[in-house]
Amino acid sequence: MRHMPDTPDAPRIRILDPATVNQIAAGEVVERPASVVKELLENAIDAGAGSIVIDLTASKETITAIRVTDDGCGMAPADAQLAFVPHATSKIASIDDLHRIRTLGFRGEALATIAAVSRVTLVTKLRGSGAVPGTRIIMEGGQVLETAGTGAPDGTGVLVEDLFFNTPARKKFQKSKNTELAHIHDILEGICLSHPAIAFHLYYNSTEQLVTDRTNRTLDTIARLFGSGIIRDLIPVNASLSFLTVNGFVSRPSLARKDRARMIVSVNQRFITSPAINDAIKAGYGTLLPKDRFPVAFLNLTLDTTLVDVNVHPTKKQIRLSREKEITEFIRTSVRDALLTHDLIPAAESPASMVTLVPGLPEKPVRSYDLSTTTAPGGVFESTHAGTAATDQRLRQTELSIDCDPTHLVSSLLPEIEVIGEFGGIYILARTSGDELLLIDQHAAHERILYEQVTGQALETRPSQELISPVILHRSAKEAAILKDLLPALAREGFILEGFGGDAFLVRAVPVVLGRLEETTVIDEIISDLVSEEAAQTVSNRERITRIVACRGAVKAGTVCTQEQSQRIVDQLRRMKNPFTCPHGRPTMIRFTRKELDTMFKRI
Ligand code: ADP
Ligand code: MG
Numbered sequence: 001m002r003h004m005p006d007t008p009d010a011p012r013i014r015i016l017d018p019a020t021v022n023q024i025a026a027g028e029v030v031e032r033p034a035s036v037v038k039e040l041l042e043n044a045i046d047a048g049a050g051s052i053v054i055d056l057t058a059s060k061e062t063i064t065a066i067r068v069t070d071d072g073c074g075m076a077p078a079d080a081q082l083a084f085v086p087h088a089t090s091k092i093a094s095i096d097d098l099h100r101i102r103t104l105g106f107r108g109e110a111l112a113t114i115a116a117v118s119r120v121t122l123v124t125k126l127r128g129s130g131a132v133p134g135t136r137i138i139m140e141g142g143q144v145l146e147t148a149g150t151g152a153p154d155g156t157g158v159l160v161e162d163l164f165f166n167t168p169a170r171k172k173f174q175k176s177k178n179t180e181l182a183h184i185h186d187i188l189e190g191i192c193l194s195h196p197a198i199a200f201h202l203y204y205n206s207t208e209q210l211v212t213d214r215t216n217r218t219l220d221t222i223a224r225l226f227g228s229g230i231i232r233d234l235i236p237v238n239a240s241l242s243f244l245t246v247n248g249f250v251s252r253p254s255l256a257r258k259d260r261a262r263m264i265v266s267v268n269q270r271f272i273t274s275p276a277i278n279d280a281i282k283a284g285y286g287t288l289l290p291k292d293r294f295p296v297a298f299l300n301l302t303l304d305t306t307l308v309d310v311n312v313h314p315t316k317k318q319i320r321l322s323r324e325k326e327i328t329e330f331i332r333t334s335v336r337d338a339l340l341t342h343d344l345i346p347a348a349e350s351p352a353s354m355v356t357l358v359p360g361l362p363e364k365p366v367r368s369y370d371l372s373t374t375t376a377p378g379g380v381f382e383s384t385h386a387g388t389a390a391t392d393q394r395l396r397q398t399e400l401s402i403d404c405d406p407t408h409l410v411s412s413l414l415p416e417i418e419v420i421g422e423f424g425g426i427y428i429l430a431r432t433s434g435d436e437l438l439l440i441d442q443h444a445a446h447e448r449i450l451y452e453q454v455t456g457q458a459l460e461t462r463p464s465q466e467l468i469s470p471v472i473l474h475r476s477a478k479e480a481a482i483l484k485d486l487l488p489a490l491a492r493e494g495f496i497l498e499g500f501g502g503d504a505f506l507v508r509a510v511p512v513v514l515g516r517l518e519e520t521t522v523i524d525e526i527i528s529d530l531v532s533e534e535a536a537q538t539v540s541n542r543e544r545i546t547r548i549v550a551c552r553g554a555v556k557a558g559t560v561c562t563q564e565q566s567q568r569i570v571d572q573l574r575r576m577k578n579p580f581t582c583p584h585g586r587p588t589m590i591r592f593t594r595k596e597l598d599t600m601f602k603r604i
Helices: 018-029 033-046 077-082 095-100 110-116 168-172 177-194 218-226 228-233 275-284 324-340 385-401 406-410 442-455 477-492 521-532 541-553 563-574 594-600
Strands: 051-058 063-070 119-125 134-140 143-150 155-161 199-204 207-212 234-240 244-251 263-267 270-272 297-303 417-423 427-432 436-441 464-474 496-499 504-511 589-593
Touching: 018 110, 033 051, 033 063, 033 110, 033 155, 033 177, 051 177, 063 177, 077 134, 077 143, 110 119, 177 199, 177 207, 177 218, 177 263, 177 270, 177 297, 207 218, 218 228, 218 244, 218 297, 228 234, 234 324, 244 324, 263 275, 275 297, 275 324, 297 324, 385 563, 417 563, 427 442, 427 563, 436 442, 436 563, 436 594, 442 541, 442 563, 464 496, 464 521, 477 496, 477 521, 477 541, 504 521, 521 541, 589 594
Parallel strands: 051 199, 263 297
Antiparallel strands: 051 063, 063 155, 119 134, 119 155, 134 143, 199 207, 234 244, 244 297, 263 270, 417 427, 427 436, 436 589, 464 504, 496 504
């Protein structure tokens, strides 16, 4: 047996010495260099700093030193010594204070634990202490090496070197320097966005990396951090309840990303990570985004402090919310309402509007549209007779069922649109009454129309239309098994299929929106899509089938429409509740304003 004491009667349990306790605690608070940056920044913010400077020093392989300097309240000599004592804090006196906590720190752990696993030099001077000198304290592995009076400006500077020098296991687990730098950037972005009124400067080996100005406009901070190009695609969100205010920006769907990294949320000016809040923001987009796409969002929540428990984890990155359901539901509807009341057409990439907001900023490319795969020439409408007839068939179907209530048109989210041409059988060229040029993806647009038409029917079972001659489908054994399970769900959506012996099926009827299907291949495509998609689905069967029907029933890309047909698509699209994206979240249109075009041509 391990840890066997020398004498059998001696106690085996011992109380750990404070240095060991601190090193263990450090494991929770100080995971990596970014944790040091976070804790020091939080202390500077709590000290009321107006300007904070972060200096990182790195060798080829690792970050060797982190210094955070602030112009905050500073510390008197006695406080400076107490600051390194575990559980010493000026921020709370008892647990009750946690319910009204306004500071970022409260556990009194950070400086003690950082000092336990590194070499720390603190220089501080109490603001307004006049002739009384400042204090310098040097700590190493939790031991005080030096305490001295020193000349110093008001405020505090903390230098952390040789992180994890005495905890080799932790040191070994550090990722590459670039990974650690990325984590530091993430922390800094979150903190800058939750404190736009503080100026932040980041230096890396003495080279300036990032600057934010003191501002009361979060947009300025966003532009500093991510480039001003992003701003045109942001929509403001401002909404409040008695106990909750939501302020900030969410992106147009066109700016969506594959990850959640740019959903940056703070609660009472604390940058946090909350899957529940992220989910609520995403839910606000509904079908504007596919399930594996995430919006860009910068939201600051102001919440009654009694409803937030920040004492969940030593790093204070997670929170627990009381009334979480109400809060997340309000976030969802705030985001949704903001999206519904704003123009969601992605603006075309133009060099013009970028510079107007924050002069002198580098522009980071946010996205670009690659049209290079389009080979067919465009401009004139050309079409075969048979093709025109088939397209007509598809369009008529959607026109018939769209509700022609004129009030619907009045409330259109789009201006009047006149079709002027087409490009490659894929894009419709149009101009708006607002003197803008639109490029419309004809397939995406028609897909949206079909989708809203189907979902507009609040029916348990959707109407179906019998085929003039039933279609026989043959499937592989595996697909047939999947399809058999789906038959009841398909019937509810208007597909009447029967087993036809072995792995064959007879299709008797299809949803009315698909019309008098003459192209039986569409049925085959729809069924293939259904059985080929992965079994693990997050959307309901109904939603999945609807999207597939919309996609397969819509006019295909590459089908050349007549000008009149294109105009009909556009007119139908104008009546949609959500004309800006297809059900998968891709944009239906891109807009160029006259001004943007003029600027591109250097007319202004
Ligand atoms: P906490 O922030 O949870 O109180 P810390 O260990 O981070 O614990 O800091 C301990 C105390 O040291 C703080 O409560 C504060 O009084 C003081 N302190 C730390 N950093 C600063 C700073 N940059 N400026 C002024 N006081 C500071
Ligand atoms: Mg702290």
